[in-house]
Amino acid sequence: MAVKVEMPKLSDTMEEGVIAKWNVQEGDKVESGDIIAEVETDKATMEVEVFDAGTILKILADEGDAVPLGNLMAVIGEEGEDISELLKEAKSGGSSDSEEADSDDKTEAKEEEQDEDYDPVFEDLEEKGNGQVAESPTDDGRIKASPLARNMAEEQGIDLSNVKGSGPQGRIIKRDIESYEPSEVPAAPAATVSREDKEHRVSQMRKTIARRLSESKFSSPHYYETMEIDMGAVWDARKKLNEISDTKISFNDIVVKACATALRKHPDINSSWKGDKIIEHGDVNVAVAVGIDEGLVTPVINNTDQKGLQQIAAEGQELIQKAKDRDLQPEQMEGSTFTVSNLGMFGIEEFTAIINPPNACILAVGAIREVPVVEEGEVVPGKRMKVTLSSDHRIVDGVSAAQFLNTLKGMLENPLGMVL
Numbered sequence: 007m008a009v010k011v012e013m014p015k016l017s018d019t020m021e022e023g024v025i026a027k028w029n030v031q032e033g034d035k036v037e038s039g040d041i042i043a044e045v046e047t048d049k050a051t052m053e054v055e056v057f058d059a060g061t062i063l064k065i066l067a068d069e070g071d072a073v074p075l076g077n078l079m080a081v082i083g084e085e086g087e088d089i090s091e092l093l094k095e096a097k098s099g100g101s102s103d104s105e106e107a108d109s110d111d112k113t114e115a116k117e118e119e120q121d122e123d124y125d126p127v128f129e130d131l132e133e134k135g136n137g138q139v140a141e142s143p144t145d146d147g148r149i150k151a152s153p154l155a156r157n158m159a160e161e162q163g164i165d166l167s168n169v170k171g172s173g174p175q176g177r178i179i180k181r182d183i184e185s186y187e188p189s190e191v192p193a194a195p196a197a198t199v200s201r202e203d204k205e206h207r208v209s210q211m212r213k214t215i216a217r218r219l220s221e222s223k224f225s226s227p228h229y230y231e232t233m234e235i236d237m238g239a240v241w242d243a244r245k246k247l248n249e250i251s252d253t254k255i256s257f258n259d260i261v262v263k264a265c266a267t268a269l270r271k272h273p274d275i276n277s278s279w280k281g282d283k284i285i286e287h288g289d290v291n292v293a294v295a296v297g298i299d300e301g302l303v304t305p306v307i308n309n310t311d312q313k314g315l316q317q318i319a320a321e322g323q324e325l326i327q328k329a330k331d332r333d334l335q336p337e338q339m340e341g342s343t344f345t346v347s348n349l350g351m352f353g354i355e356e357f358t359a360i361i362n363p364p365n366a367c368i369l370a371v372g373a374i375r376e377v378p379v380v381e382e383g384e385v386v387p388g389k390r391m392k393v394t395l396s397s398d399h400r401i402v403d404g405v406s407a408a409q410f411l412n413t414l415k416g417m418l419e420n421p422l423g424m425v426l
Contacts, residue, residue: 008083008092009058013073016045016052017336022074024210025067026051034062036082043079048214050334054079061085064093070207151178158183165197211300222363226279227399230358233411236419237374237389243421251316258294258348259319261371261393264417266290266310267424269344272410276343278364279400293342293362294322296329303329304362306342346371356392366401367410370394391418 013023023045030042036056043054060082067073067080078096081089149166151159155178159166162183169186171178208216240260247255269276269290278285290311293304305325307318328334345362350373359370372392379388393414397407417424 008063008081008087008089009060010078010092011042011054011056011080011082012076013045013079014054015075016047016054017050018340019214020047020075020210022072022210023047023052024072025069025079028065028069030062030065032062032065033085036060036062046210047336048210050211050336051332056082058082063087063089066093066096072210149178150176152180154180155183160199160201163199164188165199167197209300211303215301218363219360222361226361226363228358228361228396229399229404229407230394230396231404231407231411232356232392232394233415235391235393235415236379237391240418240421241374241389247315251319253316253319253323255315255319256322257350257374258346258371259315259322260421261348261369261418262292262294262307262310262322262346263313263315263318263424264414264421265344265346265369266292266313267417268410268413270311271413272406274406275367275397275402275410277366277401278343279366279398280364284401287343289341289343291341291343293339293345293365294325295345295347295359295362296326298329298332302347303334303339304342304345305329305334305338306340308341345369350374350391356394358394359396361396361398365398367395367397367407369414370396 016023025043026046027044028042029044030036030040036042037059038057039055041053041055042062045052045054061084062080063083063085064081066078073079081092083089150171150173151166151169152173156166158164158180159169159178164183164186166178168188169178169182170176172182173179237257240257244255244257244260269292273286276287276290278287289309291306291308292310293306295302295304305328307313307321307325310318313321325334325338328338342362342365345359345365345368347359347368348371349357350371353373355372355375357370357372359368361368370393372394374389374391377388377390378385379390380386381388393411395407395411397404
């Protein structure tokens, strides 16, 4: 009996999954527990396994397709089994809006290709070099050129109207672009090159980031407080720590540790809004914002306040690498009570960050700058860093946020206090 393979729920917030890779083809035999596909969810790329043995009779989604939760991905059964009724049932469910849009896009693209006098035969002739020179490279004012030649011309900034085509009917082909040499005295002023817009598919992760941050920004009343911190003592302490530490400790590791220690002293900052109540979290779990191609992810260092700098550094490095490799598991991004976002390594001196729900606050960390400062009446070089705390005013009042920042400032300016 045929078995349906439906899109499983691979994360708590997942609504659809994108087929990143099929590990099987139609006709392949599979056993229970085999991994047949990799699916991109809103949080990570996860594996899909089957629980029944049989033959892959039909694959209903291509790589790159988005499949809604519970919709049919594939059918497994006995070789030669009739699954027409099952496929008819799946088809009668109606195609999704995204599928219809994709179909319209493909039809439109095909029409555009036809409108541009595209002919696959010309591509064959181009590869074989069997073109012939025609009298005119245009038809109704449009320049005839193969898609490959158009792309090459765009990349090299070549105006196709100045290129003589050697392909069929005067079509401009690859070798015409390769052999093109601009004349020393142009016949007419150079025209601007119109460049086509590029359309990028929105990943599941980017969709979730957009939704969650929009909800945070427009449902949480944000306000911001900025403070400048003397980082001279941390600068010296880090240098000494790295002389004896097996794991390289970064400035961000020290900031994370200081935040965790300060959160223990200010539990109202370590809280979440739950409608008719505020949850004051017992654990301190600091998330670190990590930038990847699809956007920001926030892996979490659990029980941060109970860990030393070396352990925080080691866990942080591992989580950051997993984030960049798209290997983070959903549970490694859940349960945060506070978030640190650091753009100092990019030279950003100061910025504001959107709160990572359900956190009450997020700390935006800028670069450590060498600036002239006045000490005991004299101008001396100093190292300063600006931090900005974004707070949810439903949970945290201005005074509470200021007190937290002052505690954080005291710890970073006297880092030995963190080990007491």
